[in-house]
Amino acid sequence: MDAAEAWFYVAAWSELLGRSQSSAGPRPAVVAVAALPDEPLARLLSQDTIAWLLEDRVFSAAFFDQLSAYDNLPQVLVILQTLREADPRRFAAYSQLALAIALVYDSPPPRDWPHAQVSAKVLPRVLPPPLEAFNFLVDADQRGVTLHKLTTLPASELKFAVDFVASFDDLVWAQKSLHFTLAQLPKSYDSVRYRTDRLNARQYAWPGDSYDLPRIYSEGGICVDQAYFATQAGKAKGVPTLLFRGEGQDGRHAWFGYLGTGKKWVLDAGRYAEQRYVTGVAHDPQTWADLSDHELQFLSEGFHQLPPYQQSRPWELFAKLYLQLGQTKEAAAAARRAIACERRNLEAWETLLAVNADVDFKTREQLLGEAAAAFQRYPDLNARFLRALAASLRSRGEATAAETEERAIARKNQTGRTDLTVEQAAAAISQMMENTPLSEQLLLYKQTLQRYGKGAGMDFYDRVVRPFVRRLASQGHASEAKTALAQARLVLKPDPDSQLDQEMTELAEKLK
Numbered sequence: 001m002d003a004a005e006a007w008f009y010v011a012a013w014s015e016l017l018g019r020s021q022s023s024a025g026p027r028p029a030v031v032a033v034a035a036l037p038d039e040p041l042a043r044l045l046s047q048d049t050i051a052w053l054l055e056d057r058v059f060s061a062a063f064f065d066q067l068s069a070y071d072n073l074p075q076v077l078v079i080l081q082t083l084r085e086a087d088p089r090r091f092a093a094y095s096q097l098a099l100a101i102a103l104v105y106d107s108p109p110p111r112d113w114p115h116a117q118v119s120a121k122v123l124p125r126v127l128p129p130p131l132e133a134f135n136f137l138v139d140a141d142q143r144g145v146t147l148h149k150l151t152t153l154p155a156s157e158l159k160f161a162v163d164f165v166a167s168f169d170d171l172v173w174a175q176k177s178l179h180f181t182l183a184q185l186p187k188s189y190d191s192v193r194y195r196t197d198r199l200n201a202r203q204y205a206w207p208g209d210s211y212d213l214p215r216i217y218s219e220g221g222i223c224v225d226q227a228y229f230a231t232q233a234g235k236a237k238g239v240p241t242l243l244f245r246g247e248g249q250d251g252r253h254a255w256f257g258y259l260g261t262g263k264k265w266v267l268d269a270g271r272y273a274e275q276r277y278v279t280g281v282a283h284d285p286q287t288w289a290d291l292s293d294h295e296l297q298f299l300s301e302g303f304h305q306l307p308p309y310q311q312s313r314p315w316e317l318f319a320k321l322y323l324q325l326g327q328t329k330e331a332a333a334a335a336r337r338a339i340a341c342e343r344r345n346l347e348a349w350e351t352l353l354a355v356n357a358d359v360d361f362k363t364r365e366q367l368l369g370e371a372a373a374a375f376q377r378y379p380d381l382n383a384r385f386l387r388a389l390a391a392s393l394r395s396r397g398e399a400t401a402a403e404t405e406e407r408a409i410a411r412k413n414q415t416g417r418t419d420l421t422v423e424q425a426a427a428a429i430s431q432m433m434e435n436t437p438l439s440e441q442l443l444l445y446k447q448t449l450q451r452y453g454k455g456a457g458m459d460f461y462d463r464v465v466r467p468f469v470r471r472l473a474s475q476g477h478a479s480e481a482k483t484a485l486a487q488a489r490l491v492l493k494p495d496p497d498s499q500l501d502q503e504m505t506e507l508a509e510k511l512k
Contacts, residue, residue: 005314008321009060013053016073017042024073036074044077049084052092059095062155064317066103070287075106079130086131094138097150100158104285105130113283114165114231114243115254117224118206125165133162136171137238145175146238147182148259153240156299157259160240163285166232170213174236177214183261185239186269189230193220202502224254227270231256244271244280244293247458251499255280257293265300267293294380303344312341316348323351331355343374346381365392383423426463438477441468445484453491458500461492466507473511482511 021036021044042050053060067073079102084091091098109125127133141150150158164171180188198207199222206225208215216229227243234241240259244267245252255270257280267280284291303309315338322331332355338348349371356364368389375381386405394402429448436444445468453460465488472481485508494500 005317006057008314008317009057009064010054012064012317012321013050013060017045017050019073021074041074041077044074045081046085048088049081052084052088056092056095059099062096062099065313066099066155066159066286068287070107070289071103072106076102079105082131083134090138094134094141094151096153096155097137097158097162098134099155101130101134101162103155104159104163105133107288109163109165109285110283110288113288114163114228115224115245117204118211118228122206122209123165123211128164128168132168133164136168137162140175140236140238147185147234148238148240148263150238153259153263157240157263159286160242160259161235161238164232164235166213166236170232171236173214174233177217178233178236180233182239185230185234185258185260186266188233189226189256189270192216192226192229194226195220195222198222223270227254227256230269231258234258242282242291242296244282246280247462251458257282257296265296267297292380294378298346298378298381303342308342309345312338312345312348315341316345316351319348319351319355323355328355339374344378346375349374361392361396365389368392423463426467429464429468438480441472442480442484446487449487449491453488457492457494461488461500461504465492466503469507469511478511482508485511 017040019041020038021041022038024036024041045053053063067076080098083098083101105127109127111120111125113125128136137146137150140146148161150161153161166174178188178191198204204222204224206221208219211228213229213232216225221229224243224245231241231243234256242257243254244257245254247253253272255268257265257267258269260266271280280293281290282293282296283289315334319331319334319338322328322334332352335348335352335355338345339352342348353364353367353371356367368385372382372385372389375385386408390402390405393399393405429445448464453464465485469481469485469488472478472484485504489504492500492504494504
């Protein structure tokens with residue numbers, strides 16, 4: 001199997017480099033790209049670079065493991081060629097770093113990255129030139145400035161270290177002025193003085209005309225500024241970091257995560273446990289889509305490094321290749337072999353489900369049930385497959401069975417993962433709003449509030465209460481909207497003067 005995997009990468013590169021550039025861009029909905037020529041991708045690379053790619057199995061494994069449908073493949077290859085052409089030896093020594101930069105810098109970031117509480121005029125959302133970012137981190141690593149040895153980290157983690165938004169001047173300032181060890185990095189969050197006056201004035205957007213790190217350090221800020229400061233300070237020293245945002249019991253909050261000692265992710269730096277921020281969401285710098293702290297925890301779990309998973313990977317790769325070639329029987333068999341080696345190989349399950357996309361309902365539902373059972377310990381993934389199962393059941397008229405699966409999700413996550421029960425509630429309310437008599441809407445809303453609202457806090461308000469109340473008001477049902485909001489206040493029980501209390505009061509005033 002070892003030799004087969006090596007030949008697989010040769011075949012994969014041959015297939016990829018033979019594709020036309022015009023057909024190899026990202027998903028159209030992700031980012032607008034200029035028209036690309038109808039020439040093979042191989043034209044973007046030198047013969048020397050192609051030979052190096054074919055020979056380096058470790059790089060090939062990382063490349064095909066990390067590549068996603070969201071990547072602008074022609075630009076990824078252009079960046080890799082640029083970095084290697086500048087210094088082949090340096091590129092070879094830091095090839096995982098080069099790959100991380102290519103996967104992140106292939107498309108521009110969104111306007112709300114890394115957070116939306118500072119204007120684009122004060123903080124332009126522009127990534128630096130790829131070669132400058134590469135040289136900045138390599139130089140820092142070779143001078144001993146970084147808190148991780150960058151040659152020991154894979155591209156899957158380095159991609160969270162290369163997404164600079166602070167200027168290089170700011171990053172150099174952080175290297176020289178902030179003296180935290182890796183274990184002490186959470187102190188960088190608290191080193192920014194908290195501005196209670198801004199919170200009391202509800203001044204959530206940055207008020208200054210500069211968002212430089214020294215300015216934030218001297219003037220202080222609110223939680224989102226503290227998290228921004230900490231993430232950029234970490235990246236300046238080669239530490240993968242993410243800025244998380246989330247809803248708690250009585251308000252919204254921002255904190256950060258970082259790759260800590262022993263290469264273990266710390267996902268709660270600056271997070272307040274008593275507010276029960278059950279899920280934090282950050283931007284994945286490769287796709288610019290949302291990535292939850294729970295997803296990141298799963299991706300970084302130790303089983304990915306163990307022999308069972310390593311044995312399952314070649315079968316998973318062959319399953320994908322067979323599927324691409326239209327050989328569905330062989331794809332299904334290879335995916336099953338991958339799952340037999342390691343039941344938690346998520347991509348193998350997704351390939352198996354893709355192979356069985358058009359089979360009869362019961363066969364697919366059985367597969368979804370198997371997948372849900374395989375990820376019993378991972379609430380997000382378990383819920384994802386159970387929701388798909390419920391949707392399939394409902395589509396063929398099995399409403400009672402579908403409700404049983406949906407209630408199972410809520411029951412499992414009622415205490416530890418209220419965000420998943422809120423997601424379930426939001427989906428139910430959204431579906432109910434269409435073509436449902438008002439009396440039924442009000443009854444289901446009240447039932448949903450009683451079943452899912454207790455202890456759910458701000459997240460439930462944002463995703464269930466406010467949309468429903470606004471919808472009622474927009475349809476001319478002002479009295480019912482006021483009642484629905486009052487019912488929510490009794491169940492959610494916001495603390496006086498908390499963000500949740502203030503927002504519910506504001507909405508009540510608007511309804512008047």
